[in-house]
Structures are given as structure tokens and as C-alpha cells.
Amino acid sequence: MTQTCDWGVKMPSRIVKAVRRVGARVVDGVWRFGVASRFLFLTLVYSGTSFRRLHLIIKEIFSTGVLSLIIILVSGLFVGMVLGMQGYDTLQRYGASESLGVMVALSLVRELGPVVAALLFASRAGSAITAEIGLMKATEQLSAMEMMAVNPIARVVAPRFWAGVISMPLLAAMFSAMGVFGGYLVGVKLIGVDEGAFWSQMQNAVDFQQDIVNGVIKSFVFGVAVTAIALFEGYDAPPTAEGVSGATTRTVVTSSLAILALDFVLTAFMFRGEG
């Protein structure tokens, strides 16, 4: 079977259909990205209310940030302990086992802290935000709020957005601190690396501007991305059970990919061949 495509060329209809499907998907994706950007813009525009009424943000910091603490701290500890073991194993081959502290701290502060904490944050808090907003929509709570002359973006979305943006760098910092402690436990207490060398080399090698600040910038960017994606997916979810579950899945997948892609871009800008 052949079919005439839009330019008048005869082509097998299977190919025409496939090309059309791809095209429709791309157009759809670009469209959604546009809607999401507009949504983020509106969230920023309507943020005034949340800053005049800080308790709205604080309540959300509790449910997104504080309730994510356990998973962040425990994961940080284990990641640090693994780093201590693997790092020692590699470094002692070159007789540089005193640099274990440097290795652990730099890996955590530059990369693992922001990235792993953000991935955990996306699956722990991001999915919860999407499910909550999606269900609020499905049960007409957002509609009811609109009918009460209260803008749901100002009252529901904006406080959660800022709570996520504030929580994320703090969680990443705690992840890194816990990780350094884990590396210390394994490296110094278990394996027996010299304690003085562990800490003093770390202090000398870790630069505030280059390492700490850049790590904080990363986690801040991840916080914006994860929270915005989670909020948008919830707000955009079809008001049904499948709709909300699909949106929750998309939040975790999209924000994980966004974190890794953004990390690559940010790292390329921050650490190009220096040091």
C-alpha cells in the first residue's frame, strides 16, 4: 500500500504513519515543555503570597525536607562508607592512602552529594508532591479553591516550590556531611588511615569557592528542576487514578534524567580542566 504524503511524494503508508507518529510526539513534547515553562513562570509571579505568609512555606518544608531527612542521612552514611573502602583500595596502590579524606570529600561535595541527594529527593518528595497535587485536582480541591477566589498556584503550588528549592541544598549538604563522616568511620576507624592526615589534607584540598559553592549551586538548580517537574506533573495530571499514577511515574523518570543531564552541563561549566 502506498500513500501520498503532504509534499505529494508517494511513500509506503507504514513509513508515512511512523514519521507522523514521531512528528506528533516531538510536537507534543515541545508543546508540553512550553506549558511547563509557562507554569513555572506563573509560579514565580504568584510567589508573593507565600513570602508574605511564611508559615505556608515552613509547613511544606516540613513535609518535603524534614520528612526526607532519614533517607538522605542513611544513604549519605552508606555512600560515604563505600567511598572510604573503594577509595582506600585504589589509593593505597599508589601509596597515597593519606589522601583518602580529600577523595571522599571532593567526590561528595562536588558530585555525589548534590546528585544522589537530588535523585533521592525526586523519588521521596517529588513523587509525593505530584501525587498530592494530582489528587487535589482529581477531587476538585483545586477547582473549589478557584471558586473561593483563591488562586491555587499562589496558595498550593508556590509554597511547595519554594519549600523544595530551600530544602534541596540543605539536604545535599547534610548528605555530604554524613558521607564524610561515613568515609571517616571506614577509613580512619576501621582501616586505620592516619586521622590527622585524613582531616588536614581534606582541609587543604577542598576549596570553598571552587568546590563547596559550586556544589551548592548544583543542588539549588536540581531543587528547582525536581520541584518544578513534580508540581507541573501533578497540576497537569488527568484527574483519574491512572492519570495520577502515570504522572507520579513521569515525575521520577523525568526529574532523574533532568538531574543527570543538568549535572553534566553544570560540571562542564564549573570544572573545565582547572585544578
Added chain:
Amino acid sequence: MSSDNLVEFQNVSFAYGKRPILKGINMTVPRGKVVAIMGGSGCGKTTMLRLIGGQIKASQGQVVVDDKVVRDLDADGLYHLRRRMGMLFQFGALFTDMSVFDNVAFQMREHTDLPESVIRDLVLMKLNAVGLRGARDLMPSELSGGMARRVALARAVALDPMLIMYDEPFAGLDPISLGVIGNLIRRLNDALGATSIVVTHDVHESLAIVDYVYFVSDGVIVAHGTPEEMRASDKPFVHQFIHGEEDGPVPFHYPAATYDADLRLGGKNA
């Protein structure tokens, strides 16, 4: 100067995409009355409430509320108008992360600068009116369907609105709650000097409490009148609806090919 009608639909049409929902609706809701809009599920009743609240805009004609054309209002004007409307959603739509008290207090806290002690008194008065003063510390998940509906009703009238809209207030309630809600709708309307619009398909409860009925079918108004006129009506649709008959102008069967053809009994080989 305000007209006698709080809400007017003037030849209003509305379509979702290409699917027409309302086709040229004319309807008036006089001040102080309780008016029911009745019709089968999915006939566009709820759409009419959303048009009044300005959540969607008519594709043709205009909706006038309190002498203002809803479509022409800007965001501020619309929000101003909505502050004087209360709406009861189908399943209450209570905010699940707030207690009963905070739900009822929500609009007072958002829209007024009243001190917390005054808000407390007002909330307790509203809750008392629906008989749930004692349930103020419960969360919505702890309420039965009928209680949730009553809390939502207290929340809808929290700011003493001029217009109260009810979207299927009777759906899924037991007979006792049904009567309670019905009486509350009438009592609150008269006590507040408000005007009420009840969208419903529950015939007996609503005919007992309303002043006037509009029947909607397939996007047009097929009949209207007082409850007595409607009960006596011999229009086929009204008769079928009020008496709950299975077949009539609203067919039992979804449009399909003939039964014989579907079962391939027509002599053709399958």
C-alpha cells in the same frame, strides 16, 4: 439599580473542542429563589455552574451574574464576584490536609483580616448550622459522606454569599442525610437571603425544596416550571425523568447497529 434576576443565561452555547455541550440555553434565576437544574448525567448541568463561576467561558451568548457579564470580567473582577458565591462540589472537595475547622475558616483567613477569635466564633456558628460543631477537630478522611457534604456546605456559606451553587448535593447519600441536606439547602437560602442553584438528578428530594425547575437534555432546556407544574407535566421527557422510566425520549440503548446485524443473523456469512 439591580434587576430581579441574579443569574441570566442569554442564548448560551458551549463546546469542549468540537463536542457541543450546551446549545442556546436561556434561563433566569430570580433573586431569593431556589432553582433546580435537572437532567441526566453528562447533559451539561455542571458546565452551567462552571459558566456562572467563570471557570469556563461561553462560546456564544452571555452569562450575566448580578448585572455583570461574566465573560467580560478581568481576573480581579472575577475573583471579586466569586467571593460572593459559594459552591458545594459533588463530593464536597474538602481540603484533605486541613481539619474541618480550618476548611470552614479557609476563606475567612484568605479574604478577611478578622482576628482569630472572631473567626473561631464564625466558624462555630457555621458548623452549628449544619449540626457539626462537635466535629470541628476531625480530618476530612474521618467523616462519612453525608458529614463531608455538610462541612462543605458550611464552608460554601462561610462568607455569607449572595449565590450558592450545589453540584449534585444528593449524590451517594443515605436517606437520612438526603433529607438533612435538602432541608439545609432551603433553610440556609432563606436565612441568608441568598439565591441558590441546585444541579441534580435526584427528583423527589429536589422537587420538595425548590421554587422552580429547569430540565436540561442534550444541551437544551426541554421544560421548565414550578415543581407542581412539572409533576403534572405530560411532556414525554419530564414524565420519563420524574417517574424514572427505563425507556422513552431518553433511550435505554446506546446508539448501535441493529441487534440482528450485530449478532450477524442477517444471512451474511461472518
